[in-house]
Amino acid sequence: MDFNGRVLLPSKYRKILSLHPNDLAELRAEGQKVILTAYGRRCRICGGKEKILDCSGFFLCESCKAKIP
Ligand SMILES: [Zn+2]
Numbered sequence: 001m002d003f004n005g006r007v008l009l010p011s012k013y014r015k016i017l018s019l020h021p022n023d024l025a026e027l028r029a030e031g032q033k034v035i036l037t038a039y040g041r042r043c044r045i046c047g048g049k050e051k052i053l054d055c056s057g058f059f060l061c062e063s064c065k066a067k068i069p
Helices: 011-017 062-067
Strands: 024-030 033-040 052-055 058-061
Touching: 052 062, 058 062
Parallel strands: none
Antiparallel strands: 024 033, 052 058
16 A cells, blocks of 8 residues: 555456456455455446446446436
8 A cells, every 4th residue: 555545456456357447346344354346337327337438538328428418
Protein backbone atom coordinates (compact mmCIF):
# COMPACT_ATOMS: atom_id res chain seq x y z
CA MET A 1 0.00 0.00 0.00
CA ASP A 2 1.33 3.44 -0.86
CA PHE A 3 1.36 6.56 1.33
CA ASN A 4 -2.15 7.56 0.19
CA GLY A 5 -3.67 4.13 0.89
CA ARG A 6 -3.73 2.97 -2.73
CA VAL A 7 -3.19 -0.68 -3.60
CA LEU A 8 -2.25 -1.88 -7.08
CA LEU A 9 -4.04 -5.01 -8.26
CA PRO A 10 -1.35 -7.00 -10.08
CA SER A 11 -2.02 -7.83 -13.75
CA LYS A 12 -2.16 -11.54 -12.88
CA TYR A 13 -5.33 -10.95 -10.84
CA ARG A 14 -6.80 -8.45 -13.33
CA LYS A 15 -6.51 -11.16 -15.98
CA ILE A 16 -8.07 -13.81 -13.75
CA LEU A 17 -11.03 -11.48 -13.10
CA SER A 18 -11.13 -10.18 -16.72
CA LEU A 19 -11.02 -6.71 -15.15
CA HIS A 20 -10.34 -3.75 -17.45
CA PRO A 21 -10.04 0.00 -16.81
CA ASN A 22 -13.42 1.58 -15.87
CA ASP A 23 -15.07 -1.80 -15.27
CA LEU A 24 -17.43 -1.99 -12.31
CA ALA A 25 -16.03 -3.68 -9.21
CA GLU A 26 -16.92 -3.83 -5.53
CA LEU A 27 -14.76 -4.07 -2.41
CA ARG A 28 -16.06 -5.38 0.88
CA ALA A 29 -14.37 -6.29 4.14
CA GLU A 30 -14.76 -9.64 5.84
CA GLY A 31 -12.85 -9.58 9.11
CA GLN A 32 -9.23 -8.95 8.17
CA LYS A 33 -9.82 -9.74 4.48
CA VAL A 34 -10.94 -7.48 1.64
CA ILE A 35 -12.92 -9.17 -1.13
CA LEU A 36 -12.87 -7.68 -4.64
CA THR A 37 -15.76 -8.68 -6.89
CA ALA A 38 -15.48 -7.79 -10.58
CA TYR A 39 -18.74 -7.09 -12.39
CA GLY A 40 -17.18 -6.22 -15.73
CA ARG A 41 -18.63 -3.65 -18.06
CA ARG A 42 -21.98 -2.62 -16.68
CA CYS A 43 -24.07 0.49 -16.94
CA ARG A 44 -23.06 3.00 -14.26
CA ILE A 45 -26.66 4.08 -13.81
CA CYS A 46 -28.78 0.90 -13.78
CA GLY A 47 -26.13 -1.84 -13.49
CA GLY A 48 -27.41 -3.51 -16.67
CA LYS A 49 -24.98 -5.42 -18.86
CA GLU A 50 -26.81 -5.44 -22.20
CA LYS A 51 -25.96 -3.08 -25.08
CA ILE A 52 -23.22 -1.24 -23.18
CA LEU A 53 -21.78 1.87 -24.81
CA ASP A 54 -18.41 3.44 -23.99
CA CYS A 55 -19.12 7.13 -23.35
CA SER A 56 -15.55 8.43 -22.96
CA GLY A 57 -14.65 5.65 -20.52
CA PHE A 58 -17.98 5.90 -18.69
CA PHE A 59 -20.12 2.88 -19.56
CA LEU A 60 -23.85 3.29 -20.05
CA CYS A 61 -26.50 1.03 -21.54
CA GLU A 62 -28.37 2.27 -24.59
CA SER A 63 -31.54 2.81 -22.56
CA CYS A 64 -29.91 5.03 -19.91
CA LYS A 65 -27.87 6.94 -22.50
CA ALA A 66 -31.07 7.72 -24.40
CA LYS A 67 -32.55 9.33 -21.23
CA ILE A 68 -29.64 11.77 -20.92
CA PRO A 69 -30.38 15.07 -22.70
ZN1 LIG B 1 -28.47 1.59 -17.81
